[in-house]
Structures are given as C-alpha cells and as structure tokens.
Amino acid sequence: MTESLAEGGVTLTRTGRRAAIVLRNPGKLNAMRLAMWEALGDLCLRLAGDDTLGLVTLEGGGERAFVAGADISEFGETRADATSSRRYNDAVKRAEDALESLPIPTVALVRGWCVGGGLALALRCDLRLAREDARFAITPAKLGLGYGYDGVAALRRRLSHAVTADLLFSGRKLDAAEALAKGLCDRVWPAETFEEEARAYVDTLDANAPLTQRAAKAALVELDRPAPDRARVDALVAACFDSADYREGQRAFAEKRKPRFEGR
Secondary structure (H helix, E strand, C coil), X not given: CEEEEEECCEEEEEECCEEEEEECCCCCCCCECHHHHHHHHHHHHHHHCCCCCCEEEEEECCCCEEEECECHHHHHHHCCCHHHHHHHHHHHHHHHHHHXXXXXXXXXXXXXXXXXXXXXXXHHCCEEEEECCCEEECCHHHHCCCCCHXXXXXXXXXXXXXXXXXXXXXXXXXXXXXXXXXXCCCEEECHHHHHHHHHHHHHHHHHCCHHHHHHHHHHHHHHCCCXXXXXXHHHXXXXXXXXXXXXXXXXXXXXXXXXXXXXX
C-alpha cells in the first residue's frame, strides 16, 4: 500500500514499513522556508508514534540539491524582529529534534548542495548516503550570522572538534570525497549508480528486524543524553527476545532462507 501527502513544501510517501520524506522548494535548491520547517516537525512527530513504521528516508526534490540552507528571501517577514525570529528558531529546533528523535533508522539521500540548515538536517539522520556530486558547507562566517549553541552541539555530536571548527570557521565547501573522509557522510557512489546503490542499501535496512533496529536506535539516542535511560533500552532489547520476529529469524536461519520480519 502506498499513501502520499504534501504540506508546506514537504512530501511524504509511505510504502509498506518505509516512509520517504522529500523537501521541495523549486527554483531555490530546496532552501527551507518557515512553512517547511513547521511541516517537517509536525510530520516527524506524527511518524514517531507509528509503531508500524520501520524506516524513514529524507531527500531533496530534484537533482541539484538536498537542501541549500534557509530561504533567506522570506527573512524580511519571518525573521523581521526578535519575536518572529524566536518563532522561526523554535520551528527549526522542533523539526531537527523531532527528526533526530525518531525511534527508527533515518537515512539522508544527498544529491548536490547540502548547505547550512540542509547539512544540519542530514546530520540529524542516522546515516547519510551521498552522490559523488554532493557538496557540503556551513556558511554563517561568510554572512556575519551567529550559529547558535544547539546547532554547534548537534554538529559536535556527529563530528570531531577539528572538523566542526573547520566547517564553522572557514565556511568552505567540501566535496563528497572529503566529506566521506571527515565523517559528514557514510557512503558515496557515482551519479550513474547512486540510485541503484542507495536503494539496495535502504532495502537491506528495510528487510531487517524492525524491533532490533528500534532497540539499537533507542540506545544511540540515549547515549547522546546527559542521563541515559538504560532501562528503556533494556526493555526494548528484552522485547526482541519475546517477539515473533525472533522466532522467525531462528527458523529462517535453520531453513537457510531469508527471514520475513513483521515487526511483532
């Protein structure tokens, strides 16, 4: 079964246990508008409560960009003063936190430009698969903007001190090969094979045991918290051993076939 919805420049397509989120701002390299941040936050919060979901992919519409930062053309309205700026910043934080907190694997599919808020979104995903034309940068130092504490903290959770400092101090562009070496992305494939390779990788994740993945994701989330809730993780791990999927995995191994997991 496939279902689709579109709101505020954010499109969701649900197929089986997989949800594909696409960010669209045609003509502006998918630069994020306030409505897109708000719609993405709403969507991720809704998906977080869906126990039938096993995987989320995030990508930009078209071939030229994942997300090329924020849509600065609307700042005269959406960030005109302190009050409107707070609303904007709250919407960004809400969307980024909701994406990072999803209880299932999240994969960013990066083509072309991945800049500023786009890179922040990609780094909130568990994994980043990049096409060889992907370009990564964070550019406030070239614009005179302040990059907030939460944004720096999110970068530092994923990257080393030196890589974070390089991105923020220089504002320079990293190609996919350097981004791979520095940990900004996890796989890079040529343009001619990217769609096939990325799909095959995502299919591999989708075929594995959802309850196992949820337990692993919970551990990863808790490890980033000042006071990890180990009991929550232990409960999810215990549930795996009581699941029909665990029994199916054993049968499939004994019968030398691929398991058919159902997330229960």
